[in-house]
Amino acid sequence: MTIRMDDVHFTYPGGVKVLNGVSVTIQPGEKVALVGQNGSGKTTLARHLNGLLRPATGSVWIGDWQTKDHSPAQMARRVAYVFQNPDEQLFHQRVWDEVAFGPQNLGYSPGEVHIQVEQALDLMGLGGTSNFNPRDLGYSGRKRVTLASALAMQTPVIVFDEPTAGLDSKEQEQFSKVISLLHRQGKTVIVISHDMDFLIENIDRLVLIVSGKIVLDASVQQFFEQDQMLKASGLIAPQIIRLSRQMGHSHPSTSVEQFLDTQLKQSI
Ligand SMILES: Nc1ncnc2c1ncn2[C@@H]1O[C@H](COP(=O)(O)OP(=O)(O)O)[C@@H](O)[C@H]1O
Numbered sequence: 001m002t003i004r005m006d007d008v009h010f011t012y013p014g015g016v017k018v019l020n021g022v023s024v025t026i027q028p029g030e031k032v033a034l035v036g037q038n039g040s041g042k043t044t045l046a047r048h049l050n051g052l053l054r055p056a057t058g059s060v061w062i063g064d065w066q067t068k069d070h071s072p073a074q075m076a077r078r079v080a081y082v083f084q085n086p087d088e089q090l091f092h093q094r095v096w097d098e099v100a101f102g103p104q105n106l107g108y109s110p111g112e113v114h115i116q117v118e119q120a121l122d123l124m125g126l127g128g129t130s131n132f133n134p135r136d137l138g139y140s141g142r143k144r145v146t147l148a149s150a151l152a153m154q155t156p157v158i159v160f161d162e163p164t165a166g167l168d169s170k171e172q173e174q175f176s177k178v179i180s181l182l183h184r185q186g187k188t189v190i191v192i193s194h195d196m197d198f199l200i201e202n203i204d205r206l207v208l209i210v211s212g213k214i215v216l217d218a219s220v221q222q223f224f225e226q227d228q229m230l231k232a233s234g235l236i237a238p239q240i241i242r243l244s245r246q247m248g249h250s251h252p253s254t255s256v257e258q259f260l261d262t263q264l265k266q267s268i
């Protein structure tokens with residue numbers, strides 16, 4: 001399901017102009033990150049993908065559906081969106097009900113809902129918490145409940161707004177595995193994050209937003225070669241990139257393996 005945003009402009013009621021002509025195409029099965037400083041418009045852009053927000057001018061297409069012609073409930077068939085702040089998203093008293101809400105609304109049978117909920121809970125390390133009140137879990141537990149809620153919907157596109165904020169390193173590793181699994185299933189994964197070390201390991205393409213405009217859209221390798229642009233936008237490159245530069249490599253490495261390979265060749 002191809003995603004296409006075409007010259008999208010958006011202003012919040014009250015006059016804050018946030019998106020200033022965003023155009024981007026994302027092919028099915030891509031793993032893409034939206035990056036940029038706080039307030040640059042990442043969340044606003046993400047909320048256009050599932051129709052929670054609609055463009056003032058321009059268009060947003062998810063496959064052959066334009067968001068302006070479909071309700072957010074319909075869009076939820078195609079795009080699941082996980083809120084940046086879990087407490088804005090959670091509203092059930094039991095973890096199981098919270099995670100089941102999406103697939104139930106999409107019309108899955110009780111048997112299918114059961115399987116999808118159990119799988120999603122398991123993927124997010126929440127097995128055994130079905131009867132808990134999400135509010136009794138810590139921040140990372142609440143965050144993982146919202147991630148599980150999106151996974152349980154089994155949509156072709158899934159948008160994670162700052163998914164790793166508040167997760168410990170083991171939970172982040174578990175979430176990396178979830179991203180690879182979704183990728184193997186052919187789903188489109190869109191991640192908003194400030195964690196460049198996480199992104200370089202899990203994402204193929206990066207889109208940089210500055211003041212509601214896309215200023216750079218490139219593969220991970222090419223993205224981090226734009227040193228000046230990243231500095232000007234206040235982004236700090238991942239450690240492996242900084243290390244490559246310090247070692248004088250002509251092209252920054254995006255993985256430990258690539259780094260060692262370049263280093264070995266350089267020292268021969
Ligand atoms: N509901 C809202 N009403 C008015 N302004 C908002 C609202 N949500 C966000 N904004 C403003 O829009 C701008 C972009 O916000 P946001 O999309 O959340 O950026 P990001 O996710 O990149 O931090 C900010 O200036 C923010 O204050």
Ligand SMILES: [Mg+2]
Pocket residue numbers: 042043044084161
């Ligand atoms: Mg945000």
